[in-house]
Amino acid sequence: MTKRFILVSLFIGVLVALVFYSKWSPEPARVSGVIEADEIRLGSRVGGRVARVLVEEGESVQSGDVLVELEPFDLLEREAQLEFALAARESELARFVTGFREEEKLQAKAKLDQLQARFDLLTQGPRKEEIEAARGRLVLAETAKRLAEQTFERQSKLARNNAVSTQELDNAKEALEAASANVVVRQQELRLLEAGTREEELREAAANVEQARQAWQLMLHGYRPEEIEQAKASRDAAQAELDAIRRQKEELRIKSPIDGVIEALDLQPGDMVAAGAPVLSMLDRDELWVRAYVPQNRVRVSIGQKVRLSLDSFPDEPLIGTISFVARQAEFTPSNVQTLEERSKQVFRIKVIIDDPSDQLRPGLMADIWLDSTGADE
The missing domain is CATH 2.40.30.170 (Efflux pump adaptor protein, beta barrel domain)
Known part of the structure; x- marks a missing residue:
């Protein structure tokens, strides 16, 4: 009996210890x-x-x-078009940076020399020999006119006597008119040479010379920095458009940004x-x-x-x-x-x-x- 009581007491003690342990731990x-x-x-x-x-x-x-891959639709064609546009802009920029060719400079100088010679010619006016030649041509024209007058008078007398035909008289009349007109032309030529070059022609020639000189100087100095910068900006704009299309092409392929599932x-x-x-x-x-x-x-x-x-x-x-x-x-x-x-x-x-x-x-x-x-x- 005592042994059983001890066992029961021990069991109760263990339970109480477990309760306290769970409470405090x-x-x-x-x-x-x-x-x-x-x-x-x-x-x-x-x-x-x-x-x-x-x-x-x-x-x-x-x-x-x-x-995932997407179809390109028209991106390939647009990319090719922008590549050609970029090549054109790069060529234009290279032309501005390089400047004018030597042949173009020589051509501009030759044009200037040509117009300068024309201006010098107009400034000096006609030569004495040209005036004398014009007077000689006038004398020849007057001589031919007198000869045509004599022929016409002779044919007129013969025509009144019915010694020549009407056709021959008409030919003589036409020859006289042509000779008279030629005299007038030669007189005008002589007056022009004797009067010399007009002021308006001299100013026009001087302006042409100055224009050619400025064109030649422009080729010597090349293009302005502003023009080069403008060409460079056009090139950069074309490059930016091409880069944008290429980024869109990259978006046609959806890629994984990480290692995942x-x-x-x-x-x-x-x-x-x-x-x-x-x-x-x-x-x-x-x-x-x-x-x-x-x-x-x-x-x-x-x-x-x-x-x-x-x-x-x-x-x-x-x-x-x-x-x-x-x-x-x-x-x-x-x-x-x-x-x-x-x-x-x-x-x-x-x-x-x-x-x-x-x-x-x-x-x-x-x-x-x-x-x-x-x-x-x-």
Whole structure:
């Protein structure tokens, strides 16, 4: 009987000890959350018709891999057109920078010499020999006129006696008229030579000489800096347009910006996609993190703090995480509770980045975060 009493007393003592241990040694603080990954939604800034789809949902891709290709439509033709335009602008710029050719300068100098000689000729006026020659031609014309008058008078007398025909008389009359006109022409020529060059002709010749001289000087000095800058600006504008088209061509190939996994993809060749609209989404598996909510009585956590994580899927493989975010403002459940009893439901959102060297974790797994930093350091 005494032995049984001792056993019962011992059993009761153990129970009381366990109760006191659980009371004064509470379970370390922990919160639960879901493993998440950053989602990236990819698209094209130009849009168009889908030419090829090179990946499938759930497929792992590397940074720089081409995921979707779009048809170029008229981008290739526009690129070729802008390449020709750029070549023309570059040639024009090179012409302005190089300046005029030596042959063009010599041609301008020859034109100046020609006009200068013409001006000198007009300034000096006719030579004495030219005036004397004009007087000689006038004398010859007057002599021919007198001969034509004598012939006409003789034919007129014969015609009155019916000794010559009417046709012969008419021929003599026409010869007299031609000789008289020739005398008038020779008289005018002599007057022009004797009067010399008019003032208007001298001014015109001087202006032509000056114009040719300025044209020659322009070729010697080349193009103005403003013209070169304008040609350079036109070249740069054409280059910018070509670069813009080439960037649009790059947008025809939707590439992966990171190493990740394709999460959602619903495209087929021939589908139309809008410019700037997401066409697929992928997850960044290089940086997994847990979103959790910490009660205010356990909010003594800080950014950069190491914490221990445990997962039901891998119970024997504890992980280490780093707190990267702690909300500055608490959240209420419900949001309008202000009583002292319900204030314990006030929580702060935290974000814990997971160190996963084994690459076994997947978004969606449940994880427990142990807020005791000592456990993480161990």
